[in-house]
Amino acid sequence: MTEFQPDNQIQIEINGRACTCTKGEFLLEAARRNGFYIPTLCHHPGIAEQGCCRVCLAEVVENERSKIVVSCVYPVEKPCKVYTDSERVKEDRKVVLMLLALRAPESTEIQALCRQYGVMDGSRFKPIEGEKCIMCGLCARACASLGTGAISTVLRGTSKKISTPYDEPSDVCVGCLSCTRVCPVDAIPYTEDETKRSIWGREFPLVHCQECGAVIGTREEIALAAGKSGEEVQDLCPECRKKKMSDVMAHTYGTE
Template sequence: MEIKINGKECTCEKGEFLLEVAKRNGFDIPTLCHHPGLAEQGCCRVCIVEVVENGRSKVVVSCVYPLERPCEVFTDSEKIKEERSVILMLLKTRAPASLEIQAMCDKYGVFETSRLKPVDGEKCILCGLCVKACGALGTGAISTINRGVTKKVATPYENPSNDCIGCTSCAQVCPTGAIEWSEDGETRTIWGKNFALAKCESCGRIISTEAELRFAGERAGVETNSLCESCRKKSMADVLAHTYGIE
């Protein structure tokens, strides 16, 4: 199927999400809550674009908009620039401490207003990526709690979670740097809980937390190997070399 993006003819499959087609063809559409490893969120609205079908224009969220018929797309029309500026203004008000959002505001422009009061020190935009990543892993250690203006992401009762394994998957997918964690070489701290670090028995490189290593072994039903990726490949190569008599 043929569509046109900013005047360029592009080919796509029916049902493909517009964001992926645009990215594949070299068009820059900003995103926050989109992550290739997780199902579509469509909650931050930063990736809006203008779609014209049968002479009618509409604004859509490109990360969750499936292409069903030929159309013309504008990623940076004046209408989109104006609406995206308002969206960024609202996000900046919600999470004024996020350097990532500030950088996006600087790049794409933001509608300035003094009518809204920023949430002091906040970085989270409640996109839900961290909760989804934790759930996909199978731990479900965090979730959104409370409602309205007090809604936030936290562990149950905001106490250290028995289910958390310190893998930092939540922090890795967070688009605004809201989830903080630290390491001192022996211990990793996240969500108010300390985790002993597991190190490669060959080179001493940090692999993960001991809790994450146990969790992975239990899910796979095998005894976990305390080797980093590089040492594991080297060990496998040594075994194959010995098996086939290769010096």
């Protein structure tokens, strides 16, 4: 008896092993879900794929024809054979990593990948000194998703970078650190002490939980969140708010 196969399910082969994926599912997700490792830099689960870094290359064979694809933006539409670490993939990935290393020679993440894949020596080319950023754009997209748009891509060519307009402190930045949290190469510096956080040329006062004293965020960040949710500005951290709500429920229903 033939096993029932839903119309939207596709049988593919990854590194010689039979796997199932959903039609239209990006190859990177299908591979990872089935336990296969593909390196990435510009991929983030909370932000739509963009295929900027090209580290996640894979080889796809359809109808005996082979091609190299960017797995994070390649939708699987038909049965195929996939190789995540073939010789062709390794060689192409080495070239990509060498170029990224020239772009961001100070990135320890890229250096680690270069060692892992035995990247060829690129010393005959001139690297961009002191640079970590690989221009994946995740930080700018994360910032835009908040509705602030404090940072973006500026300049062109080898001078291209992520920054605030005219490299001046941005009036719309709220110091939320969303940009730093999605950066795959730790390229966005900031400092923080008990009372303030400094990033993108601005200092932001930190707000502490009135119960436990934990940092909730910057004053501007909390005001933005309150404005979006229509709620009052919070003076409690999520854990203390949860505990307070539990106490209220316990008092209301007499379960104390």
